[in-house]
Amino acid sequence: MPGPSRDLIEQLYGTPPDRFVAARDAAVVEARRTGDPATAREIAKLRRPTVAAWLVNLLALRRPALVAGLGELAEALRAAQRDLRGPKLRELSAQRRAVVAALVAEARTLAADTEDAPPANRLPLAEVEATLNAALADPQVAAQVRSGRLLRAASYAGFGEVPRPQLRLVTGGAGEPSGGGRPAPGAPAKRTGRTREADRAASAGKADRAASAGEADRAARAREAERAERAERAKRRRALERELARARTDQDRAEAELTGATGAERDAADTLAAIEAELAEVERRRAGAEQEVSRRKLARRAAERAASAARRHAGEIEGAWEALLAEEGTADPGADTAH
Structure with a gap:
């Protein structure tokens, strides 16, 4: 018969509930795309589990050996409850608490x-614990x-089974064989039959009273065991509440530290960005200064060349002037003599 594969079902029920519907719808689309509308309809019927049910499903899918061990423990608990074996019941109850706590963890x-x-x-671990306890008490829940x-x-409101003894009232009549008793010597036969009937009725009454007393005693013991179990659960609940309060305090402290660290990191990043901006501005100014130094250096060299040329030219003019003066000084005396 067509239907979703076991791997697909395990994949879906191992998916967190927030993503279950999207994963299921995607599987429906894929089944229709491959031409399998019957499987698509079966997949579409799958319902999203609660978060607590999803956690229990994770245990069944990923730790099946641990979940299977619940069955043996449940049977041992039921047997001890039926037989009213107090020490064994207490031992198994302690084992049950340890096993359930380990599975919750x-x-x-x-x-x-x-x-x-x-x-x-935000994990409903208390509901997971309640479900595992119900599985230990109820075979149908265990199968689910x-x-x-x-x-x-x-x-599950209680735990285990309260045995109910099955009573059978033994009755007799005149038609029964009389070999089961002896008439009193000299008593009439009719009187002997009534005596046997009275003895049987008395025996049956005693059996009824004894059975009722035994049932009442077993019921009282079962109630006592249940009260002890409730007290233990209340004690564990209080311990978990204290642990939860401490965990939440630690969480608040860690969140505050995270907020402070995030703010400090942001401030440091802002400071670094400002320094980098300043460095960029300094680098820009440095590049401009280098260019200005280069221009000034070129101007200096040009000025040096111009000054050198001017000095040479001035030297040449000065030499010519001195030569002219020397020439004029030499020519003047001759001119005076001629006149």
Whole structure:
């Protein structure tokens, strides 16, 4: 018969509830694309589990051996409850609490390792614990837990079974054989039959009273065990509440430290950005100064060349002037003599 594969179902019910519908709808589209409308309809019927049911499904899908061990423990608990074996029942109850606590812790670990899972402080671990306890008490719930397709959390008011003895009233009549008793010597036969009937009725009454007393005693013991179990649960709940309060205080402190560290990081980044902007401005000014120095250097060299040329030219003029003076000084005496 067509239908979704086991791998697909396990994949869907191992998906966090917030993404379940999108994953299911994508599987429906894929089944229709491959020409399998019947499977698409079956996939579309799958319902999203609650967060608590999803955590239990994670245990069944990823830790099936641990979940399977609940069945053996449940049977041992029921046997001890039926037989009213007090020490054994207390031992198994302690074992049950340890096993359930370990499974709850494992569910929390699996959730932490799952992408897009709800944060740890929003996981309904109390509902997971209640569901596992219900699985230990109710075989039908246990079967749903093992399937890995649980839709919602389960709970159980009590724990175990209260045995009910099956009573059978032994009756007799005149037609029964009389070999079971002896008539009193000299008593009439009719009187002997009535005596046997009275003895049987008395025996039956005693059996009824004894059975009723035994049932009342067993019921009282069961109630006492249940009260002890409730007290233990209340004690553990108070311890968990204290632990939760401490965890939330630690979380608030860590969140405050994170906020402070984020602000300090942002301030440091702003300071670095300002320094980098200043460095960029200094670098820009440095480049401009270097260009100005280059221009001034070229101007100096040109001025040096001009000064050198001017000095040469002045030297040449001065030499010519001196030569002219010398020439004029030499010519004047001759001119005076001629006159």
